[in-house]
Amino acid sequence: METKKNWTLKSIAQKLNVSSATVSNAFNRPDQLSKKRRNEILAACAELGYFGPNKAAQSLRKGKSNIVALVLSDNLEYMITDPVASTVITGVSSITEKHGIHLLLFAGSSDSINSVVDFVDGFICIGAPTNPQIIKELNATDKKVVTMDFAIEGCASVMIDNQQAAYEIAKRAINSANDRIAILGLRLLDIEQTCRVYNLDDVLDYTVASHRLKGYLQAATESGVEIAHDRIWNIPESTQNTAVIAAREALSSNPQPNVLLCMSDRIALAALNEANRLGLRVPEDLRIVGFDGIEESRNCSPSLTTVCQHSEEKGRLIAEFFVNDTQEGQVTPYTIQEGGSC
Amino acid sequence: METKKNWTLKSIAQKLNVSSATVSNAFNRPDQLSKKRRNEILAACAELGYFGPNKAAQSLRKGKSNIVALVLSDNLEYMITDPVASTVITGVSSITEKHGIHLLLFAGSSDSINSVVDFVDGFICIGAPTNPQIIKELNATDKKVVTMDFAIEGCASVMIDNQQAAYEIAKRAINSANDRIAILGLRLLDIEQTCRVYNLDDVLDYTVASHRLKGYLQAATESGVEIAHDRIWNIPESTQNTAVIAAREALSSNPQPNVLLCMSDRIALAALNEANRLGLRVPEDLRIVGFDGIEESRNCSPSLTTVCQHSEEKGRLIAEFFVNDTQEGQVTPYTIQEGGSC
DNA sequence: CTGTTAGCGCATTCAA
DNA sequence: TTGAATGCGCTAACAG
Numbered sequence: 001m002e003t004k005k006n007w008t009l010k011s012i013a014q015k016l017n018v019s020s021a022t023v024s025n026a027f028n029r030p031d032q033l034s035k036k037r038r039n040e041i042l043a044a045c046a047e048l049g050y051f052g053p054n055k056a057a058q059s060l061r062k063g064k065s066n067i068v069a070l071v072l073s074d075n076l077e078y079m080i081t082d083p084v085a086s087t088v089i090t091g092v093s094s095i096t097e098k099h100g101i102h103l104l105l106f107a108g109s110s111d112s113i114n115s116v117v118d119f120v121d122g123f124i125c126i127g128a129p130t131n132p133q134i135i136k137e138l139n140a141t142d143k144k145v146v147t148m149d150f151a152i153e154g155c156a157s158v159m160i161d162n163q164q165a166a167y168e169i170a171k172r173a174i175n176s177a178n179d180r181i182a183i184l185g186l187r188l189l190d191i192e193q194t195c196r197v198y199n200l201d202d203v204l205d206y207t208v209a210s211h212r213l214k215g216y217l218q219a220a221t222e223s224g225v226e227i228a229h230d231r232i233w234n235i236p237e238s239t240q241n242t243a244v245i246a247a248r249e250a251l252s253s254n255p256q257p258n259v260l261l262c263m264s265d266r267i268a269l270a271a272l273n274e275a276n277r278l279g280l281r282v283p284e285d286l287r288i289v290g291f292d293g294i295e296e297s298r299n300c301s302p303s304l305t306t307v308c309q310h311s312e313e314k315g316r317l318i319a320e321f322f323v324n325d326t327q328e329g330q331v332t333p334y335t336i337q338e339g340g341s342c
Numbered sequence: 343m344e345t346k347k348n349w350t351l352k353s354i355a356q357k358l359n360v361s362s363a364t365v366s367n368a369f370n371r372p373d374q375l376s377k378k379r380r381n382e383i384l385a386a387c388a389e390l391g392y393f394g395p396n397k398a399a400q401s402l403r404k405g406k407s408n409i410v411a412l413v414l415s416d417n418l419e420y421m422i423t424d425p426v427a428s429t430v431i432t433g434v435s436s437i438t439e440k441h442g443i444h445l446l447l448f449a450g451s452s453d454s455i456n457s458v459v460d461f462v463d464g465f466i467c468i469g470a471p472t473n474p475q476i477i478k479e480l481n482a483t484d485k486k487v488v489t490m491d492f493a494i495e496g497c498a499s500v501m502i503d504n505q506q507a508a509y510e511i512a513k514r515a516i517n518s519a520n521d522r523i524a525i526l527g528l529r530l531l532d533i534e535q536t537c538r539v540y541n542l543d544d545v546l547d548y549t550v551a552s553h554r555l556k557g558y559l560q561a562a563t564e565s566g567v568e569i570a571h572d573r574i575w576n577i578p579e580s581t582q583n584t585a586v587i588a589a590r591e592a593l594s595s596n597p598q599p600n601v602l603l604c605m606s607d608r609i610a611l612a613a614l615n616e617a618n619r620l621g622l623r624v625p626e627d628l629r630i631v632g633f634d635g636i637e638e639s640r641n642c643s644p645s646l647t648t649v650c651q652h653s654e655e656k657g658r659l660i661a662e663f664f665v666n667d668t669q670e671g672q673v674t675p676y677t678i679q680e681g682g683s684c
Numbered sequence: 685c686t687g688t689t690a691g692c693g694c695a696t697t698c699a700a
Numbered sequence: 701t702t703g704a705a706t707g708c709g710c711t712a713a714c715a716g
Contacts, residue, residue, distance in 0.1 A: 008709055009709060019686065019687040019688075033685060033686075034685070053710060054710070057692090057709035057710040058710060059461070060708090061692050061710045065461070066457075070447075075435075076439065076445075081428050086422045093419060097449065102447065102457070106444065114393045118400075360702080360703085361703040361704075367702090374702090375701065395693075395694060396693050396694070402708055404694085687714100688715080688716095690713090690714105691712095695707100698703100700702080
């Protein structure tokens with residue numbers, strides 16, 4: 001008799017001989033009835049096994065669900081295992097959890113936001129969705145949207161100054177005009193394959209990668225080094241497999257590079273591995289810099305010199321922008337993490 | 343004029359001079375109207391910017407949302423960064439994505455499932471929720487539930503034979519009756535702190551940890567080694583910080599252990615690190631075995647000898663159980679991964 | 685302070 | 701094949 005019935009607001013009200021509005025108020029608007037009455041009703045409901053108004057119905061009626069779509073830039077498989085994304089999610093969830101907001105995972109590679117848009121109060125986007133259609137829809141929706149590492153007009157966003165950061169870290173890596181520099185880029189091209197870039201005109205505009213590339217090139221130019229176009233690689237996603245291919249190509253090319261500018265720590269770690277395999281000493285024979293500041297960049301040997309983005313803090317910040325209905329974006333600070341790799 | 347209106351089934355039907363049911367049928371039940379008419383309607387809707395029935399209302403009406411709660415054993419912060427959990431999620435999401443099911447993240451440390459139960463079609467649980475109240479509620483709900491690494495009566499589950507696996511790996515680690523064994527256990531006690539166990543009666547019953555412990559002890563007994571009770575540690579969660587404390591305590595205790603049986607790879611990795619720090623050679627001075635088979639266990643040096651749980655496959659399997667309404671549980675195979683640590 | 689009522693947007697009978 | 705009516709479970713006005 002425990003699971004006696006699937007109570008509804010109406011049925012429970014009937015049972016208690018009060019109007020359904022009173023029960024509703026007891027749960028949602030304490031000020032609308034006496035404390036005593038409210039407690040009686042709540043107690044009776046608990047007793048009978050009614051745990052409060054149905055959330056789905058509530059959501060339909062109120063137009064608010066306390067569910068937010070967490071838009072990952074690509075498919076879930078990849079993003080969950082990416083240390084940067086995980087760290088960001090950690091930051092986001094620490095805030096949403098506190099506000100009773102639930103997160104619905106959503107892949108940026110999906111066809112359309114239509115399958116979830118009616119369920120959620122808005123979208124927290126971690127990186128630009130790989131499907132441009134999604135960005136369009138995000139632009140068009142009237143739900144709340146906040147973004148990280150890319151911008152949508154009229155929406156709050158958080159981002160570091162990628163060009164400046166890349167410039168700084170590259171300056172640190174480049175020692176002389178005779179350095180042989182290679183760039184291991186992340187998502188520079190709209191191509192799902194590891195390959196060289198060759199033509200800078202192919203580089204996607206306004207992306208994080210493009211800004212970092214500008215920073216690298218600026219630093220090189222300033223140091224009197226010219227980076228040939230066959231010294232720039234495109235890596236489609238930040239995984240061991242794809243990165244190692246690029247690292248191998250780069251390190252086996254002639255002249256062998258002595259500076260590797262990597263657009264993510266994972267790429268840098270793959271390069272470090274490859275360097276070890278080849279018997280290259282880091283940083284004596286090869287200097288490597290990364291980007292992101294993931295935990296492993298501190299634990300590996302030698303540790304990585306890299307741009308620390310403070311991803312968890314960025315995650316917290318963007319989530320706070322969401323709950324506070326903030327509109328303006330924010331450029332967040334980064335720090336240079338001094339490691340042994342350069 | 344693009345974003346002209348927020349169409350509803352009713353308003354769009356009115357606009358098209360058909361009944362709302364017809365539009366509904368056009369979207370949901372193709373067999374209920376002529377192909378031609380359907381296509382006309384669908385085209386007109388697309389034209390006007392109506393993207394189909396409101397999902398929230400549909401969910402209320404049909405009692406189905408295509409959203410499933412992914413119940414993580416603890417808070418999101420921890421679980422997302424745990425390599426085992428990430429891998430499982432990868433497996434789960436590969437299946438759910440294929441079936442158009444969205445995942446709602448839910449922390450096993452939450453107070454109650456009530457805040458989400460009305461939104462979701464069911465629950466996929468990754469490991470036993472730390473809050474026992476959640477398990478009770480999961481037991482009581484009439485929504486679909488499937489579990490991994492713990493069981494709920496009447497629900498499908500996947501799990502390896504933890505005791506047998508622990509037994510096997512321990513047998514491999516123990517070489518002689520003179521071995522000095524220490525066990526670094528994971529969640530053996532209901533205590534949020536790293537500490538020694540001392541009293542075996544305090545060990546939580548029917549948990550994954552308890553089964554593994556039985557396997558270890560069985561192997562030790564069989565090999566003629568007695569494991570003193572002050573040689574068993576409890577680690578509250580599988581993180582670097584907590585694990586390293588236990589590893590340090592164990593390795594600095596007297597007599598210094600020469601065999602470390604670790605209940606997770608992360609713990610084993612922390613121990614490996616600590617061993618390096620102390621100048622102990624692995625496996626000559628100290629043999630270490632892990633549990634799980636995470637990716638890093640293969641990349642570290644020396645690589646870990648461990649129980650490979652095939653977590654991604656387990657994730658896929660449990661998700662398939664969910665979509666197929668499977669009822670019975672399944673004991674999944676494990677393999678022993680031979681590494682250099684033992 | 686309490687109860688009545690009209691939708692939120694939709695899917696499903698049941699007639700036509 | 702189509703259309704009118706009913707209610708999924710709830711909340712917010714409003715009236716009492």
